[in-house]
Amino acid sequence: MINHGNRRILAALAVATAGALVFAGCSGEAPEASEDTGPVTLTITANSIAGGKNAAEADWIADWVIPEFEAAMEEDGKDVTVEFEPQGVDDENYKTKIALDLQSGEGADIIGMDGIWVGEFAEAGYIKPLAEVGGDAVDAWEGWEQIPEAVQSAVSFDDERYGVPQGADGRVLYFNKDLFEQAGLDADWQPESWEDVLDAARELKQLDGVTPIQLNAGTAMGEATTMQGLLPMLVGTGEQVYEDDKWVGDTDGLNDALDLYKTIYVDEGLGDAVLQQEAAGRDTSFQLFAANQIGILLEGDYFWRSVINPEEGVGTAPMANRDDVVGYTKIPAMEPGSGINGQDFVSMSGGTGRVLNPNSEHPELAWELLAFMNSADAYKARNEGTVAITPRTDVNDEMLAGDPMLTYVSEEVLPITAYRPPLAAYPQVSTALQQATLDVVSGVSVADAASTYADAVKDIVGDDAVSGG
Amino acid sequence: MTTSTTTPAGSAIAPRRRRADDVAGLGTARAGIFVAPALILIGIFLLFPAVWTIWLGMTDYRLTGLQAASPEFVGLDNYAEALTDPSFWNSLWLTLIFVLFSGIIGQTLIGFGLAWAVRNIHGWVKGLIEGLVLAAWVIPASVASFLWLALLDRRSGTVNGLLGTEGTAWLIDHPMESIIIFNIWVGTAFSMQLFSSALSAVPPSQIESAKMVGASGWQQLRDVIVPNIKGHILTNTLLITLWTFNTFTPYLVTAGGPNGKTEILSVYIYETAIPGGQLGLGAAISLIMLLINLVIALGYVRVSKGRKKR
Numbered sequence: 001m002i003n004h005g006n007r008r009i010l011a012a013l014a015v016a017t018a019g020a021l022v023f024a025g026c027s028g029e030a031p032e033a034s035e036d037t038g039p040v041t042l043t044i045t046a047n048s049i050a051g052g053k054n055a056a057e058a059d060w061i062a063d064w065v066i067p068e069f070e071a072a073m074e075e076d077g078k079d080v081t082v083e084f085e086p087q088g089v090d091d092e093n094y095k096t097k098i099a100l101d102l103q104s105g106e107g108a109d110i111i112g113m114d115g116i117w118v119g120e121f122a123e124a125g126y127i128k129p130l131a132e133v134g135g136d137a138v139d140a141w142e143g144w145e146q147i148p149e150a151v152q153s154a155v156s157f158d159d160e161r162y163g164v165p166q167g168a169d170g171r172v173l174y175f176n177k178d179l180f181e182q183a184g185l186d187a188d189w190q191p192e193s194w195e196d197v198l199d200a201a202r203e204l205k206q207l208d209g210v211t212p213i214q215l216n217a218g219t220a221m222g223e224a225t226t227m228q229g230l231l232p233m234l235v236g237t238g239e240q241v242y243e244d245d246k247w248v249g250d251t252d253g254l255n256d257a258l259d260l261y262k263t264i265y266v267d268e269g270l271g272d273a274v275l276q277q278e279a280a281g282r283d284t285s286f287q288l289f290a291a292n293q294i295g296i297l298l299e300g301d302y303f304w305r306s307v308i309n310p311e312e313g314v315g316t317a318p319m320a321n322r323d324d325v326v327g328y329t330k331i332p333a334m335e336p337g338s339g340i341n342g343q344d345f346v347s348m349s350g351g352t353g354r355v356l357n358p359n360s361e362h363p364e365l366a367w368e369l370l371a372f373m374n375s376a377d378a379y380k381a382r383n384e385g386t387v388a389i390t391p392r393t394d395v396n397d398e399m400l401a402g403d404p405m406l407t408y409v410s411e412e413v414l415p416i417t418a419y420r421p422p423l424a425a426y427p428q429v430s431t432a433l434q435q436a437t438l439d440v441v442s443g444v445s446v447a448d449a450a451s452t453y454a455d456a457v458k459d460i461v462g463d464d465a466v467s468g469g
Numbered sequence: 470m471t472t473s474t475t476t477p478a479g480s481a482i483a484p485r486r487r488r489a490d491d492v493a494g495l496g497t498a499r500a501g502i503f504v505a506p507a508l509i510l511i512g513i514f515l516l517f518p519a520v521w522t523i524w525l526g527m528t529d530y531r532l533t534g535l536q537a538a539s540p541e542f543v544g545l546d547n548y549a550e551a552l553t554d555p556s557f558w559n560s561l562w563l564t565l566i567f568v569l570f571s572g573i574i575g576q577t578l579i580g581f582g583l584a585w586a587v588r589n590i591h592g593w594v595k596g597l598i599e600g601l602v603l604a605a606w607v608i609p610a611s612v613a614s615f616l617w618l619a620l621l622d623r624r625s626g627t628v629n630g631l632l633g634t635e636g637t638a639w640l641i642d643h644p645m646e647s648i649i650i651f652n653i654w655v656g657t658a659f660s661m662q663l664f665s666s667a668l669s670a671v672p673p674s675q676i677e678s679a680k681m682v683g684a685s686g687w688q689q690l691r692d693v694i695v696p697n698i699k700g701h702i703l704t705n706t707l708l709i710t711l712w713t714f715n716t717f718t719p720y721l722v723t724a725g726g727p728n729g730k731t732e733i734l735s736v737y738i739y740e741t742a743i744p745g746g747q748l749g750l751g752a753a754i755s756l757i758m759l760l761i762n763l764v765i766a767l768g769y770v771r772v773s774k775g776r777k778k779r
Contacts, residue, residue: 096743099532117533124537220726274623274638277727424534431745442728 039079040362042369045098046112046354049088054306056314056386058086064381069372082369092222102126107357109366110373115154115165115351116223119424122157126358129160133356134367143374146392150419154351157422163355164374165391170347170413171232172328173197174289174303175296180327183207183295191332192344194236194260197296201270204295212270213296214285217261217437221282223427225434227348227420228298233257235346235418236333242421247429247461250454251468256334258436258446265441273441283316290317298331300350301409305386314386328405330412340418347417351391389414425461432456526753532746540749547753556729557754560737564714567649567733572713575653577706580660585690588668599661606658614721617651640723644731648719655718660705667701668694700773707769711762734758 044061048054066082073080085108087094095117101107103126113121121127131138138161144152147165155163177187183203191197201212216229231241239253248254265273275281275288286307288294297303309315310322319326331346333339339346354373360366372378379395382388387403389410390396400407420426432453439449458466495503526547530540551557583602587595605613620627623638639647671694679689695702717735725732725740732740738758742751 092744096532099746103532103537120533120537123535124531124533126533126537219728220724274641277641278623278638279640279724279726438728 039081040365041081041083042110042362042366043083043085043108044110044112044354044369044373045085045087045108047087047089047091047094048112049086051313052088052316054088055316056306057382058084059313060382065369065373065378068381069369072372078365080365090222091224099124099126102357102359105359107359109357109360109362110354110370111357112166112352112354113155113163114223115163115353115422116420116426116430118155118162118353118355119157119422120427121355122162123424127162127355128358129162130164130356130367131161133358133360133363134370135364137364137367137371141371143371143392146376146394148391148393151351151391153422154419155353155355163353164370165351165353167391168349168351168389168410168414169300169302170349170409170417171228171298171300171331172347172409172413173296173298173331175200175327175329176289176292176294176325177327178292178325179204179207179210179295187327189327190329193332193335194233195335196332198263198268198270201264201296202268205268205270207295209293211272211275211288211294213264214271214275214289214294215261215264215298216276216282216285217265217273217434217441218276218281219431219434219438220277220279222434223430224282225437226430227350228300230257230433230437231348231418231420232298232331232346233260233334235340235348236331236338238333238338238340238342240340240418241429241433242423242426243467246465246467247425247457249457249466249468250450254436254453254468255446255450258440258449261437261440262446266443276441277438286317290319292325301389301406304328304405305388305403309386311386328408330416339416343416345416347413349414349417349419428460429457432460522752522755525749526756528749530749530752532743532748534746536749543749547750548757550750551754551757556732557737559729560732560734563645563731564733566645567652567719568710568713571649571652572656572709573706575649576656576660576709576713577702579653580657580705581664583657583661584664584668588665599665602658602661605654606656610655610718611721613655614651614718617647617654617722621647641727644723644727648722648731651722652713652716652719656709656712660709663701663705664698667698671697703769703773707766710765714762714765715758 044065046054046057046061048057048061050058050062052058061084066084069082070080087097089097091114095114098107098111098113099121102111102121103124118127143164151165151168152161154165154168155161173191175189180187180189180200183200183206185200185203189200191200197213204210204212215233216225218225234241234248234253234257237253237256239248239251241248264271265276275284278284285294285297286303289297290308299307304322304326307315307317308319308322308326310318310320333344333346336344354370356363356366356370374392376392376395379390379392380399383390383395383399387399387406389400389406396410400410420430435456436449436453439452440446444452454466454468491500493500527542527544528540529536529543529546531537583598587598590598608616618640621639623629623636623641626639628639629635629637675693675697676689679693684692715735716733717739719731719733720736720739723731725736734754735758738751738754741754742748745751
């Protein structure tokens with residue numbers, strides 16, 4: 001309650017100040033144009049920046065979305081200016097920034113966010129269901145028919161749409177074929193179990209200056225550890241982070257997954273434990289993989305289409321010979337058939353999306369822009385430089401054929417993938433999971449790490465909502 | 470809390486002599502109007518945030534989620550939680566180590582040593598040494614931290630190149646030592662400047678007399694110099710202690726890691742409140758930190774008072 005009261009006072013102050021400024025600025029000029037014809041300014045923010053993080057998205061917004069939308073509006077006789085506020089920081093920092101923006105009643109009209117933040121942002125009242133903000137036009141949008149339910153749910157909460165999803169992704173094991181050949185391994189690789197992966201890593205260990213495998217761990221890299229490390233391993237043991245209204249606790253599956261970390265980093269030194277603790281560890285692992293110094297790396301398709309993409313200005317660690325050298329393969333379950341639903345192979349998927357800011361002064365126009373950004377034409381333009389799996393089936397059918405990697409993810413990985421629970425408590429549980437991997441990597445026993453984790457989760461969600469010991 | 474921090478200091482300094490009640494002849498009301506703008510600014514920018522922090526510290530306010538929309542009053546729960554949390558005590562312990570080695574021992578002793586070493590040098594050599602030390606002080610902390618990240622980098626760091634210790638991850642293997650040396654590097658200039666001016670104010674006649682009776686360098690230092698600059702030593706130590714206690718800059722080098730090994734109190738509060746989202750708990754710990762600052766400051770006032778009486 002204090003927050004709302006305070007916000008009202010702040011808003012009143014802001015309005016008063018803005019009013020005075022506008023009054024001062026406008027005196028002597030023509031009166032402002034009416035609401036319908038503008039001039040109106042809309043802003044978009046996303047964690048992407050030209051020449052840096054997610055550069056392709058930033059370029060697309062600047063070079064296609066903004067001019068095309070402004071031109072389309074002009075045809076309708078509206079004077080609309082669109083501005084892009086780029087960010088190029090860690091996801092955790094970006095999340096904090098937009099949370100603080102929204103909390104203080106500020107922020108861009110359209111905000112890009114990870115689907116997993118939707119729950120806690122919605123509970124905080126920072127974002128509202130799309131239809132509530134954007135009006136009737138939202139439910140009438142043609143695009144919903146093209147977006148599968150499962151994909152829509154990535155940015156939904158409590159069965160309400162809060163945003164438009166940006167695409168689907170999947171996780172695979174990347175490996176360096178050159179290094180595999182040097183180590184005498186088959187470059188056409190498909191491991192069937194964790195043991196197969198470890199065996200390959202053991203062979204790679206004989207090579208000089210090569211880290212055989214890097215399985216994301218630790219708190220420094222935030223959600224990347226959970227999504228591209230622990231969770232794919234956990235589903236490989238047949239368990240899910242949230243199942244039957246309970247969060248995973250000190251269970252057999254968790255212990256098995258943590259045990260794998262211990263084997264890789266502590267017992268056999270197949271991975272570089274120090275790297276996982278460095279503040280910029282994830283970016284460094286990208287650089288090392290691109291420099292042929294990491295043999296096997298678990299990452300999402302983002303890694304392929306963005307990070308190591310050889311096209312100019314797209315990747316942050318481009319590999320000129322990516323298509324020849326980098327192999328990708330499905331993540332095996334612990335043992336054949338031990339994955340969730342009895343699967344032999346597993347994956348995790350997440351989704352990002354864009355939401356409307358409820359504080360927007362022109363919410364209906366902002367929705368028009370958001371719908372425009374998710375039109376088939378927009379995705380086609382977006383995919384011209386770097387192909388990504390879009391949320392729209394019509395566009396996917398047309399465009400994915402050109403990229404074997406994304407076709408692979410779409411056809412082989414998405415059918416066996418699993419999703420994180422869209423619950424507000426998830427980010428806190430995720431942090432506890434990251435800490436558990438960090439504990440193991442820095443030498444704590446698996447049993448201790450698992451029980452510390454279980455205690456932490458019980459603190460967050462209550463004893464009854466945790467499975468296992 | 471803030472009111473009690475400002476009033477005792479003010480009343481201690483206020484002169485006890487009696488003066489004419491109304492020198493300017495304004496009258497209470499008009500005098501009030503004159504100071505009102507200042508009081509309002511103080512109220513908005515100092516008093517309100519402080520009271521707000523106290524209030525927040527007694528709620529379960531979070532950055533996101535249900536507790537962000539409608540935080541509940543939890544009384545002293547946050548304080549109980551902080552004071553029973555081992556990671557809080559670990560953080561406090563790390564802070565004490567950090568303050569002791571980087572502030573009190575490092576900056577003060579090295580600063581004094583430098584000032585002592587250059588006191589009899591004149592001309593461009595002195596200027597050069599002072600300039601170099603000051604440069605570290607003048608460079609913005611964000612720039613200095615990038616410099617140190619480059620120096621200590623595991624793969625292509627300058628330090629590893631110079632020492633021939635390729636592959637040593639200083640920030641992972643020796644995180645606390647790293648930020649201690651970093652902070653000494655950043656902050657020593659202040660102590661050096663302060664002690665330089667203090668040393669130049671020591672009466673030369675006393676030093677000459679000491680020399681004439683055959684006092685060694687050490688004896689001169691102990692019996693002449695230190696008694697003369699005691700006040701400066703005290704001021705310097707207090708300022709350095711408080712600054713080091715509150716500094717956030719080491720975060721730019723290690724981000725509190727690895728695994729919380731450099732999570733000094735300021736970093737701990739940041740990690741709790743902003744990335745951790747627990748604004749209420751963060752506010753409570755901030756207040757605990759403020760109280761520790763107060764204790765340090767009061768201790769200093771005590772010592773300096775005792776010194777003046779003698």
